[in-house]
Amino acid sequence: MNICIIEDNKQLLKNLCLVLAGEPGFAVTGSYPSAEDALLDFPWKDADVMLVDMELPGISGVELIRRTAPDLPHLQILVHTISEDSETVFGALKAGAMGYLLKGCPPSELIDSLRSINAGGAPMSPRIARKVIRDMQNPSAATDSELLTQREKDILVSLSQGKTYKEMGEALNVSPNTIHAHIKHVYAKLQAATRAEALQKARRLGVIWPEQGK
Numbered sequence: 704m705n706i707c708i709i710e711d712n713k714q715l716l717k718n719l720c721l722v723l724a725g726e727p728g729f730a731v732t733g734s735y736p737s738a739e740d741a742l743l744d745f746p747w748k749d750a751d752v753m754l755v756d757m758e759l760p761g762i763s764g765v766e767l768i769r770r771t772a773p774d775l776p777h778l779q780i781l782v783h784t785i786s787e788d789s790e791t792v793f794g795a796l797k798a799g800a801m802g803y804l805l806k807g808c809p810p811s812e813l814i815d816s817l818r819s820i821n822a823g824g825a826p827m828s829p830r831i832a833r834k835v836i837r838d839m840q841n842p843s844a845a846t847d848s849e850l851l852t853q854r855e856k857d858i859l860v861s862l863s864q865g866k867t868y869k870e871m872g873e874a875l876n877v878s879p880n881t882i883h884a885h886i887k888h889v890y891a892k893l894q895a896a897t898r899a900e901a902l903q904k905a906r907r908l909g910v911i912w913p914e915q916g917k
Contacts, residue, residue, distance in 0.1 A: 704821050707733040707750040709741045709767065710783070711759050712878050715806075719754070722810050729817070738762035746775055752821055755800075757784040757791050758881040765794040772799030779820045783813070785877060787852035788888060789838055792831060802826040806876075850892050851910060858885050859905045862898060 706723055708731060710716040716734055723729045732750055735741040738759050747753075753771070757764035768780055781802040782795050792803060802820045804813065805828040816826035827835070851859070854875075861871045868879040868886075875882070895901035905911045 704728055704817065705730050705732040705749045705751045706817065707731075707735075707741070707747045707753045709735045709738060709753070709755045709759065709764070711736050711756060711880060712876070715876065723814070723817075726814055729814075738764070738767040741767065742770065745771060750775070750778060752779045752781060752817055754781050754783050754817070756881075757782060757786045757795060758877070758884045760878075760880040760884075765791065765798050768795060768798040768800055781816060781820050781826070785854050785875065785881070786885075787830065787834065787854060788850070788892075789834065790888075792834060793838075796835075803831045804828050805831065851889065855885055855889050855892075856905075856910050858882065859889060859902065860911050862886070863902050863905075863911050 706729060708716060708719055708723075710719060713736060716736060720731045720734050724731050733741070733744060733747045735744070739761050741747075742762070753768075755764045755767060759767070762770075764782065764784065772778065772780060779802075780800040781804060782800050783804050783806060784791070785806045786792075787805065795803060802816060802825055804816050804826060808828065819826045857875075858871060861874070866874075868882045871882045872879045890896070890901055893901050893904045895904055902911065
């Protein structure tokens with residue numbers, strides 16, 4: 704199985720390459736820190752599976768999938784991300800992804816998911832599978848607070864505590880660019896223009912305690 708990896712966290716990218724290259728039957732034939740770098744080398748030689756993050760700097764993971772999937776119909780695309788919001792999940796699946804895995808899973812689960820998708824399966828983290836089913840069953844039932852993923856709620860709490868992007872990134876093992884992208888999504892979902900406005904709305908929704916973020 705030839706695997707192409709797109710991941711902006713350089714340490715995680717290095718670790719993924721080491722883990723997957725050491726797995727029998729696996730070969731990492733391309734690794735890129737951004738969608739732009741990946742597109743410069745497209746189409747990737749003999750790639751069977753693309754493992755791609757969603758929160759990339761510049762061109763997003765969803766847009767990368769949209770641009771590349773039509774030209775490589777044999778390519779199996781597995782999302783590997785922290786993003787759980789419905790817009791990103793369904794955007795990735797509609798663009799051509801056949802699997803959606805949340806970061807933080809054990810290496811064995813990642814390896815099993817890669818084998819599954821290469822064999823024609825559609826692996827998903829349990830929380831994502833439940834989200835897909837729930838949204839299909841009742842797409843209009845979500846409340847405003849449910850529009851925020853747990854990760855986005857955690858980031859709001861960190862914002863209320865005055866933490867920097869760097870500190871939040873280190874705690875979540877992602878880059879500051881990824882934190883910035885999440886915060887942009889939170890502002891958009893809450894229809895907030897400033898940090899203070901976002902925190903005020905988050906308190907009103909019960910995402911953070913009233914005394915936080917004042």
